[in-house]
Amino acid sequence: MPRRRPLDLSVRIGPLTIANPVVTASGTYGYGDEYAHVQDPAALGAVITKTVTLRPRVGNAPARIAETAAGMLNTIGLENVGVERFLSEKLPKLRSLRATVIASIGGETPGELARLMDWVGEAPGVSGIEVNFSCPNVARGGARYWAVPRRLERTLSDLRRRTRRAMIAKLSPDVTSVGDLARACEAGGADAVTAVNTFVGMAIDVDRGTSRLSLATGGLSGPAIKPLALARCHEAARAVSIPVLGSGGIMSGRDALEFLLAGAAAVQVGTASFLRPRAALGVLEELEALLRARDVRRLDEVRGAYLAPGAAHV
Amino acid sequence: MPRRRPLDLSVRIGPLTIANPVVTASGTYGYGDEYAHVQDPAALGAVITKTVTLRPRVGNAPARIAETAAGMLNTIGLENVGVERFLSEKLPKLRSLRATVIASIGGETPGELARLMDWVGEAPGVSGIEVNFSCPNVARGGARYWAVPRRLERTLSDLRRRTRRAMIAKLSPDVTSVGDLARACEAGGADAVTAVNTFVGMAIDVDRGTSRLSLATGGLSGPAIKPLALARCHEAARAVSIPVLGSGGIMSGRDALEFLLAGAAAVQVGTASFLRPRAALGVLEELEALLRARDVRRLDEVRGAYLAPGAAHV
Amino acid sequence: MRAPRPGWSQVTARVAEHSPYGAGHYWLDLDVPAGFGAPEPGQFVQIMLPSIVNPTLLPRPMSVAAVARRAGGHRLGFLYAPVGTGTRALATLARGAVVQTLGPLGRGFPLDQPGTPVLVAGGRGVAPLLFAAERLGRMGRRAQFVFGARDRAHLVALDEAKRSLARWGGRLHLCTDDGSRGSRGTVVEPLRRVAAGIDGPVVIHACGPHAMLAAVADWAMAHDARAWLAMESVMACGTGVCRGCPLARSEPSRRAFRDDAPSLLGNRDYAMCCTEGPVFEARELDWERIH
Amino acid sequence: MRAPRPGWSQVTARVAEHSPYGAGHYWLDLDVPAGFGAPEPGQFVQIMLPSIVNPTLLPRPMSVAAVARRAGGHRLGFLYAPVGTGTRALATLARGAVVQTLGPLGRGFPLDQPGTPVLVAGGRGVAPLLFAAERLGRMGRRAQFVFGARDRAHLVALDEAKRSLARWGGRLHLCTDDGSRGSRGTVVEPLRRVAAGIDGPVVIHACGPHAMLAAVADWAMAHDARAWLAMESVMACGTGVCRGCPLARSEPSRRAFRDDAPSLLGNRDYAMCCTEGPVFEARELDWERIH
Numbered sequence A, B: 001m002p003r004r005r006p007l008d009l010s011v012r013i014g015p016l017t018i019a020n021p022v023v024t025a026s027g028t029y030g031y032g033d034e035y036a037h038v039q040d041p042a043a044l045g046a047v048i049t050k051t052v053t054l055r056p057r058v059g060n061a062p063a064r065i066a067e068t069a070a071g072m073l074n075t076i077g078l079e080n081v082g083v084e085r086f087l088s089e090k091l092p093k094l095r096s097l098r099a100t101v102i103a104s105i106g107g108e109t110p111g112e113l114a115r116l117m118d119w120v121g122e123a124p125g126v127s128g129i130e131v132n133f134s135c136p137n138v139a140r141g142g143a144r145y146w147a148v149p150r151r152l153e154r155t156l157s158d159l160r161r162r163t164r165r166a167m168i169a170k171l172s173p174d175v176t177s178v179g180d181l182a183r184a185c186e187a188g189g190a191d192a193v194t195a196v197n198t199f200v201g202m203a204i205d206v207d208r209g210t211s212r213l214s215l216a217t218g219g220l221s222g223p224a225i226k227p228l229a230l231a232r233c234h235e236a237a238r239a240v241s242i243p244v245l246g247s248g249g250i251m252s253g254r255d256a257l258e259f260l261l262a263g264a265a266a267v268q269v270g271t272a273s274f275l276r277p278r279a280a281l282g283v284l285e286e287l288e289a290l291l292r293a294r295d296v297r298r299l300d301e302v303r304g305a306y307l308a309p310g311a312a313h314v
Numbered sequence C, D: 001m002r003a004p005r006p007g008w009s010q011v012t013a014r015v016a017e018h019s020p021y022g023a024g025h026y027w028l029d030l031d032v033p034a035g036f037g038a039p040e041p042g043q044f045v046q047i048m049l050p051s052i053v054n055p056t057l058l059p060r061p062m063s064v065a066a067v068a069r070r071a072g073g074h075r076l077g078f079l080y081a082p083v084g085t086g087t088r089a090l091a092t093l094a095r096g097a098v099v100q101t102l103g104p105l106g107r108g109f110p111l112d113q114p115g116t117p118v119l120v121a122g123g124r125g126v127a128p129l130l131f132a133a134e135r136l137g138r139m140g141r142r143a144q145f146v147f148g149a150r151d152r153a154h155l156v157a158l159d160e161a162k163r164s165l166a167r168w169g170g171r172l173h174l175c176t177d178d179g180s181r182g183s184r185g186t187v188v189e190p191l192r193r194v195a196a197g198i199d200g201p202v203v204i205h206a207c208g209p210h211a212m213l214a215a216v217a218d219w220a221m222a223h224d225a226r227a228w229l230a231m232e233s234v235m236a237c238g239t240g241v242c243r244g245c246p247l248a249r250s251e252p253s254r255r256a257f258r259d260d261a262p263s264l265l266g267n268r269d270y271a272m273c274c275t276e277g278p279v280f281e282a283r284e285l286d287w288e289r290i291h
């Protein structure tokens, strides 16, 4: 039997080192324990939990989901149990499962985020915090509000003083330059950025003449957005020197490798988990096999190793 | 036999009235005569021809196409015969086919566009001009260069003086606010805007570690982008009072009706023509049947008739 | 509030039988391996086609219409109509094809409730009630079965229903919108008649089009009968994590909601169809806010 | 420059026969109606599955391997390998299924060129050459047939090729990478031998993997033989409008390019594979810029 060369899959995100680059995407894996009987959350790089807000939210009215070609629109509206119940009930469960927990928080104003960060920023068992600057489905404090580099930078600088844990800024793709936003995050002291959240989309029921969702728009996720998310992830990775977590349409190990080659330090598995609750582990296993077949020993060898082609013919 | 009530499908675009709202999308229908033996171009609202530039372009190196989930990336690179040959060879053919011709032009600078407009802006047989401010596949003068409202407005004001024909500005979706760009176009004197061109995307061949295209990025089209294009078309239509031409993933009459309900005055059929050379007529026929079934008599009755839902639960 | 049922899994299932079943419907038998839990009447599974022939992204929810034990697992029966992309693609699968099956999901009909069970089916909504009738029979409980459809052709699986009732006892009451079979009109009239003939409390278990369920709910609430209704919603995960399938709670249900209720089931305003449901008692839901 | 061939159409075709054909390949017979033009050897069609079972957006190009007249149209034969999403989905179609077929497309092998025709096939690249052999036979021209593959199993349709040569005359020369059938090595060695035995000019018609075509092109250019090569490219439209399938022209071809050449075929730098091709003479292309 050929001796297996060691494969180090670990990834550093500021002060945090995760064991491998596959994590769950916020909002697609609940609070991390729901799938525990089919997928060991401790086997994943980390579990990013559903975005929590200061107060519990009941979410938007139905319909909250509309399937489109190779994608799905959602307008969940940040339904969540609120930060207090998250800390008192959900976090202990995840800790007992020995998962690495990255808590996602979302707020409508810099002040709200500051208060949220005061709750979770130093909470025992929270290894990192992902700040959701990119929810397309809320009336206030959504993606467009946060698509302003200065606002992002100032807000993150303030949040930085409230946590020593890994602080990740999750960005919206619906901007002219995700690179500019990523740079603002880096300047504000973020340890990493996530690129990207869902894209704003719309679907109309032509028989009723109304939205197929309870809101006019929703966020598009799934394979349809993979090429778009990959381009934005690549742009962000080239813009900053902090790690970038790729998100958008990752369904397989090959998809994950595309993001790593484009410059992502880690990848998030989202919609795929709805189809296959074991999707994240599946992605990890496939990725590992692909890396072994390429005789890779450390992720640095592939990260950003994508060979950019020459310039356009003009 | 029930008497058919008359259905007026005509659409006004500034000084131009087209007979129906289905037109071909630039770059997906050649110079308009290639499909003439299977689809009468005169039966369409208009034919928007491949974007022409001042000088002929040979286009980018292969690979120029990569299929993705429910979409395709292209990086054609504006291969075209140049404006002179367009006027001397292609336009006469289209005129002899009695098609309504909207000529698409693309330039890297306001000055180039001005010179192009001087060629085509008053050319006999040109009913309208679509200015392509949104090509994602060129090194200079592409979508990001034009994603600046002031630049758009100034450029269009200048172009306006060079043509009395219908002047349409085609916008990129890869911006924070397509509404802002649309407003700039309206202010600059455009008779209409097209929303939207392809989305910047990327695909990596993980076996070779290189782009699946000859450039790093390409433009995504097809059903995958329909929900995104629809949202941007809706945003543009709400932002301006000039007509908006919807483009992105329109494959059927139902898709077309979605865009009309969202506020589009007309729709462009693009990628669909690659699958079915008769796609545009198919869309028109299906749309007509849908409108008749709804007893619609004029397009005003459906345009923007989409009923926006209430605000988000907060 | 009943406790959530955990214990679902995702397995590869094989098509054991697949055939047209009248009025455009299909019957599908899937063989699932032993690890897959035995579904209860009213529970559902999420079926996903192999990617090479799958035109949809998300799996499609299907009520279990029959369960039989077999060597190495169970055989699950489904009755469905190819109404759209996913179900039409499903209809192309031949015997021997494989699909991914996630389940059993949700909470079924509480068939052990005291009172005389009355099953009310509308069209292809008969699927889970065939299973319920069989289960009630095995429990030694007699059921009355009201079955309505738009016309006689759409009384799909009528023979199945008859066989089941013949075997286990119980009576069948048919109705059609056009009067082509049974009484003319909706299920409410036969339901009223059946209920009038029953001594003591009546417990309805119903599945069918939304309008029918709303009418049954109305009737039950007006007549002090319990009505357990199998609801539908667009779904993504089927397991409570995506929060995509809310149904609005009624005012009493909101008031009764306890803040420490399992969040997987829902929240104060909304119950998740896939976890707290798909079967709800009529009074739990706000019928004005469900369309 | 030869003139473009117009006259394609898109029709609904029916699967008349579809069966495994060795080494993982399939043979597909499609019945097309009378309106569909009769393809020439080397031409191709774009095949698109019905949307309900179609996992891809774009149609897939396939060379025509056989054409037979039938009542009400033609029967077109294809030999293909299920290598990816589209072709694997194609492989699931049963007899009687329908597909959209666009064609005939492109320009085929110029079989009327003076000189002795030598057909060179690599693996499944044999498909259009079966058709070419048949046509040459009907034209009363003797062909030599060099057929190579990685191993004996991958000499797909070998029996077909033999039958065709037996009927029309001509000789078969086999080779495999591993020597399991015929000579060991690539097609170049048998090609050299065959050419050496021919008096007067040799005209090669070849189809196969890119590396084989490049080697045949090299050989032909070094030995003053014409080599017509069936090239491949990613394609969208197949008809010249999308400009998605360029192949780089050689320097001589660029110099010879006339500015009033039909733009549908290509431009000074690039020929479109779908219109000017898929068959090119070796000297027309810049082999350093084709991968």
Ligand SMILES: Cc1cc2nc3c(=O)[nH]c(=O)nc-3n(C[C@H](O)[C@H](O)[C@H](O)COP(=O)(O)OP(=O)(O)OC[C@H]3O[C@@H](n4cnc5c(N)ncnc54)[C@H](O)[C@@H]3O)c2cc1C
Residues within 6 Å of the ligand: C044, C056, C060, C061, C062, C063, C064, C078, C079, C080, C081, C082, C083, C084, C085, C086, C087, C088, C124, C127, C128, C231, C232, C233, C234, C235, C278
């Ligand atoms: C818990 C649960 C159990 C179910 N059990 C069954 C069952 O046993 N048998 C069965 O046939 N179906 C059942 N359904 C409904 C089934 O899931 C849907 O018919 C299916 O999801 C439609 O998917 P599609 O891709 O075919 O249609 P889509 O392409 O998603 O929809 C196309 C069109 O189909 C129609 N359509 C969509 N959904 C429905 C619907 N629910 N009812 C009627 N028309 C619809 C609409 O007109 C829609 O525009 C169940 C649903 C749920 C939530």
Ligand SMILES: Cc1cc2nc3c(=O)[nH]c(=O)nc-3n(C[C@H](O)[C@H](O)[C@H](O)COP(=O)(O)OP(=O)(O)OC[C@H]3O[C@@H](n4cnc5c(N)ncnc54)[C@H](O)[C@@H]3O)c2cc1C
Residues within 6 Å of the ligand: D044, D056, D060, D061, D062, D063, D064, D078, D079, D080, D081, D082, D083, D084, D085, D086, D087, D088, D124, D127, D128, D231, D232, D233, D234, D235, D278
């Ligand atoms: C003019 C023309 C004629 C053709 N004639 C034939 C024919 O007669 N018989 C036949 O079998 N094929 C033929 N092909 C190739 C055929 O079109 C491709 O195999 C097909 O498009 C692959 O589609 P897919 O969806 O199965 O693979 P995709 O999912 O698109 O690709 C998946 C993987 O398959 C492999 N692949 C893709 N394309 C090719 C290719 N061209 N060759 C080898 N591997 C590939 C790659 O590894 C790729 O990553 C022809 C192509 C052209 C352009």
Ligand SMILES: Cc1cc2nc3c(=O)[nH]c(=O)nc-3n(C[C@H](O)[C@H](O)[C@H](O)COP(=O)(O)O)c2cc1C
Residues within 6 Å of the ligand: A025, A026, A027, A028, A050, A051, A074, A076, A078, A104, A132, A170, A196, A197, A198, A220, A221, A222, A223, A225, A247, A248, A249, A250, A268, A269, A270, A271, A272, C242, C244
């Ligand atoms: C139903 C649903 C709910 C989501 N909820 C959240 C959320 O609460 N917070 C967040 O940051 N992202 C949320 N997302 C976005 C995902 O985390 C992910 O970034 C996005 O879906 C793109 O990845 P995918 O294509 O793999 O799903 C949600 C996505 C979906 C589909």
Ligand SMILES: Cc1cc2nc3c(=O)[nH]c(=O)nc-3n(C[C@H](O)[C@H](O)[C@H](O)COP(=O)(O)O)c2cc1C
Residues within 6 Å of the ligand: B025, B026, B027, B028, B050, B051, B074, B076, B078, B104, B132, B170, B196, B197, B198, B220, B221, B222, B223, B225, B247, B248, B249, B250, B268, B269, B270, B271, B272, D242, D244
């Ligand atoms: C191969 C290809 C070439 C295109 N070329 C042009 C072009 O020259 N000018 C332009 O304005 N848009 C061009 N487009 C964009 C289309 O006109 C259309 O706006 C876009 O593809 C979205 O619509 P669709 O999804 O229907 O294709 C091109 C698109 C494709 C796929």
Ligand code: FES
Residues within 6 Å of the ligand: C234, C235, C236, C237, C238, C239, C240, C241, C242, C243, C244, C245, C272, C273, C274, C275
């Ligand atoms: S379908 Fe996901 S929560 Fe119910």
Ligand code: FES
Residues within 6 Å of the ligand: D234, D235, D236, D237, D238, D239, D240, D241, D242, D243, D244, D245, D272, D273, D274, D275
């Ligand atoms: S495939 Fe479109 S030009 Fe050749």
